[in-house]
Amino acid sequence: MTRKYFYPVFIFSLLFLVECRKDTTPPAPETDAALFARATSGGYTYYKGDASVHHSSPQSAHGGFFRVRFNAIAQAALTDQGKLPTGATFPNGSIIVKELHNDSTGTQLHGYAIMEKLPSDTSQADGWIWAEVNTSGAGYTINNKGAICTGCHSIDDRDHVRLFDLFP
Numbered sequence: 001m002t003r004k005y006f007y008p009v010f011i012f013s014l015l016f017l018v019e020c021r022k023d024t025t026p027p028a029p030e031t032d033a034a035l036f037a038r039a040t041s042g043g044y045t046y047y048k049g050d051a052s053v054h055h056s057s058p059q060s061a062h063g064g065f066f067r068v069r070f071n072a073i074a075q076a077a078l079t080d081q082g083k084l085p086t087g088a089t090f091p092n093g094s095i096i097v098k099e100l101h102n103d104s105t106g107t108q109l110h111g112y113a114i115m116e117k118l119p120s121d122t123s124q125a126d127g128w129i130w131a132e133v134n135t136s137g138a139g140y141t142i143n144n145k146g147a148i149c150t151g152c153h154s155i156d157d158r159d160h161v162r163l164f165d166l167f168p
């Protein structure tokens with residue numbers, strides 16, 4: 001190749017490589033702050049449209065009282081009478097928030113247990129991101145990769161969500 005052609009071809013190849021890299025760059029990893037902001041924003045639907053607060057099942061580590069809500073992406077997958085069909089999986093970007101309450105009045109919220117479906121994120125375990133925090137967003141961070149969560153949550157066959165079988 002003559003000099004005349006070398007530089008244009010070289011620069012073109014470089015640009016081409018940079019463009020390709022852009023396309024394959026994975027999305028920025030999830031953070032505790034971003035997840036907390038999303039989990040406490042609007043656009044959620046309570047399980048079966050029922051906003052009442054229930055006593056946790058004896059199988060729960062979270063104790064006390066709770067209600068669960070789903071973001072729009074997760075909600076769209078609840079096609080089996082408000083539940084995820086057996087053997088199905090939630091779409092990426094699904095967020096499930098378990099509000100943790102001290103009693104059943106609905107006014108004594110003290111924190112959130114959160115699951116976010118992001119199988120390609122560096123903090124995922126079993127396809128989900130896991131956090132359990134107080135109302136300021138501090139607590140069990142996503143960096144723990146759900147180490148204390150996944151044992152209980154892998155028991156059933158509805159994509160790691162316990163509620164559907166325990167509160168049908």
Ligand code: HEC
Nearest residue numbers: 056057059060061098113115130131132149152161162163
């Ligand atoms: C000892 C077992 C156990 C452990 C450990 C546990 N969970 Fe749960 N979790 C449950 C049960 C049972 C439910 C169903 C609701 C209830 O009875 O409170 C539940 C409900 C949830 C829900 C609502 C969706 C669903 O699965 O029903 C979320 C979100 C959640 N847990 C997140 C977490 C996170 C995050 C952790 C770790 C920090 C965790 N859980 C650890 C047992 C557990």
